Amino acid sequence: MIIFQCEDSVDGIFSAVYDAWDSGLGHANVALRLQTQADLELFAEYRMVPTDADKAKKVARSVRAKMGMDAYQTIWQAALSADPGKAEHIYRVLVRGMSARTPATEARRLIWGLQDKDVCRIFELSRRTGNEARRYIEFVRFRELENGVLYSEIQAENQVLPMIGTHFADRFPNEDFMIYDVGHNDCLIHGRARPWFILRDTRPQPEAGERLSEHEQEMQQLWRNFCRSISIEARENRRLQQQFWPLKYRRWMTEGQ
Amino acid sequence: MRLAEGKSIYEKLEILSDAAKYDVACTSSGVDRGGSGRGIGNCSAAGICHSFSADGRCISLLKILFTNECVFDCRYCVNRSSNDIERVAFTPEEVCRLTIEFYRRNYIEGLFLSSGVLRNPAYTMELLYQTLRKLRQEYHFEGYIHVKVIPGAPQELIERTGFLADRMSVNLELPTAESLRRLAPHKSRQRILTPMRQVQLARRANKNELAVFRNAPQFVPAGQSTQMIIGATPENDFQILSVAESLYRKFELKRVFYSAFVQVTQDALLPSLPGGPPFLREHRLYQADWLLRFYGFEARELLSEAHPNFNVFLDPKCDWALAHLERFPVEINRADYDTLLRVPGIGPKSARRIVRARRMGSLDFPDLKKAGVVLKRAIYFITCSGRQMYPLKMEEDFILRNLLQSRETAPAETATYRQLSLFDAGQMLGPVPPQLLQTGVQ
Known part of the structure; x- marks a missing residue:
C-alpha cells in the first residue's frame, strides 16, 4: 500500500x-x-x-x-x-x-x-x-475599528472562510473587512473594491481588534437593546431559541455575550 | 398629536421596536439580488436569519414602527389610540442611519418598516416613502426592505413606494369581515383588500415590463404577505385555512402569517384566554400552511365542515395519512415524487433525493435515513422493495398509538396514556379515551 x-x-x-x-x-x-x-x-x-x-x-x-x-x-x-x-x-x-x-x-x-x-x-x-457556512453567514458580527475596518472573529469547526468570502464581498463591496477564524488561524481579508483572499496561518495582533471606533459601543448597545425589546414575553421559549442559536456561536457575537 | 419631544435614539428604538414586535413577518426571503458594487447590500432568495430572540423567533430585519402614534382604535392592538402609552416617532434620517450601521455589522438583513397612522393614512405613507427613498437613493442601500401598506393610502403613493421595497404587506388582521367590524372599527375588509389587489396587479404589469426591458425597475420583487390573528375571534381552523388558501390563489400572496392572540390590552370584546395564547393551534396552522404551499395539499383535504379543527395530538400530515390508509404503504423505489411527498416524514428535499438516488440502484431503509427521511414517522407508511422495515400493522389505532409515543407535541395535561401490552400490541385495551375520540381520529 x-x-x-x-x-x-x-x-x-x-x-x-x-x-x-x-x-x-x-x-x-x-x-x-x-x-x-x-x-x-x-x-x-x-x-x-x-x-x-x-x-x-x-x-x-x-x-x-x-x-x-x-x-x-x-x-x-x-x-x-x-x-x-x-x-x-x-x-x-x-x-x-x-x-x-x-x-x-x-x-x-x-x-x-x-x-x-x-x-x-x-x-x-x-x-x-x-x-x-450558512450559520456563519448569519452569525458573523463585525465591529468597527478606529481605522474604519470591520473586524470579526469566529471559531468554526470546518474551513468555512472560502465558502463565505463571496457572500460578504458581494454584500460589502466598499468596506474593508476581515474575518479571523480562531480555530484554524486563517484570515479572510477584503479591501475596498478589491477581490477577497485568505491568509492561512496568520494571527492578527490581538490588541488591534480592541481599538474601537467612536460610535461602536453605542451601536452595540442599541443592538443589544433591540434584541431584548423585540421579544414577546408571553411567548418566551429559551429552548426554542437555543435550538436555532446554539451556545457555541454566542461567545463571538455582540448580543450573545 | 401626542408625540414626546427630545427622546434619545435609545429610547425611541426601545419603544418603537417593542411596539412592532407583534408583527410576525420577519422573513427576508423571496428575492435573489447580487450587489451592484456601488452601494451596500445584497439579497438571498432563501432569506437569512441573523439572530434569535428569547421567544425563539428569528431576527432577520430591523423591525420597527416609524411611529406608534395612531388615530385608529383597533381593540387588539397595543398602539390603539385609546391606550395610554408614550408616543414617539423616528425621523427618516434616524431610520436610515440605524439600518446602515446595523447592516454593516451584519446584525440584520434589512429593514422592516411599519407604522401607526399619524394624522391620516396618506401622510403616514408619504413618510414611509420618504424614508425608503432616502435609504435607497442617498445611502445606496441594496439590502432587503419590507414595508407595510397603510390601508387607505392613495394608490399612486403605494405604487411609488413599491418600486423601492422588496416586499409589501397589508395585514388582513382577522379572518372574516364580521370579526374585523367588531374589533377594528376603523378598518374594513374592503380597505384592506383594495391595496392588496393593487399590488398584485402592479406586480403582474411589472413582470410583463421586465420581460421586455430587463433593466426596468422592479416592483415588490419578493411579493406580498399578510397576517391574521388567531384566537381573538370565533373562526375555526377550516375557515382560517380556507381564507389562507384563497389568498394564495386569488391574490398570489407569498406568505400568510398566523399570530396567536396575545392579550396586550383589556377590552370587553376580546376573549379571555385562561389557557394562555393558542400557540399549539398557531403551530398546526403553520404546518398546514406548509402543506398547502409545498406539498400540493388543498384545505378541504385536511379539514372539512364536519371536522373543522386540527387534531391537537397529531400534525396535519400524519392526521391526513391516518385517515387515508388505503393509499399506503407507498413503495419507495417506484412511487412518483408527488406520492412520496404525501408520506409523513418525507419532505421536498428528501423526496427529491430519493427520486435521484434510485436512478442509481434500489434504495433500502438505511439509505432513506441518510437522505433525511424521518423514519420514526415514515416506517408505517412505506415499503422498500416490497418489504416493511419491521412487520407493522396497517391499522389506524396501532399506528396512532405508536406515532403518539415518540412525540412531545401533545399537551401534557390533556395527553392520554394507555398501558402497552407486550403480547398484544395491536389490540385496544379497554375503551378509547374520550379525548382521543374528540380529536376525530378513532
Missing part, C-alpha cells in the same frame, strides 16, 4: 488525487491521507505530496467538465470539512466518476447515489460544511 499524504486544503487534496492517479500503481494499491494524520500505518509506504496549484486546477477542471458543477461543488465543500478521512473518500468518488469506463451520463448522476458508501460520506460532509 502506498499512502499519499497531502496538505489539509482543497489544493492539497486535489494535488494528491493527481499524483496518486498519475503514479500508475493501481487504484487498489494507493490511499490518500492528510499530513495531519497522527497514527501511521504499518506496512505502508508514505509519500508526501507537495501542493501544486497547477495540478489542483487540472483536477478541478476535469471534475467540473465530466461530473458537472453540482458534483464539483459537493466535493469541494467536502474537501473543506474537518473530517480526517475526507481525502480518501474524495479519491474513491473521483475514481468512480472520472474513470474512462464510466459513461458521461452516469458520471453526472454519480453524486446522487447515496447507496454508495463514499458518495454518501461526501454528501454528509458537504452538507455539514455547507450548514456551518
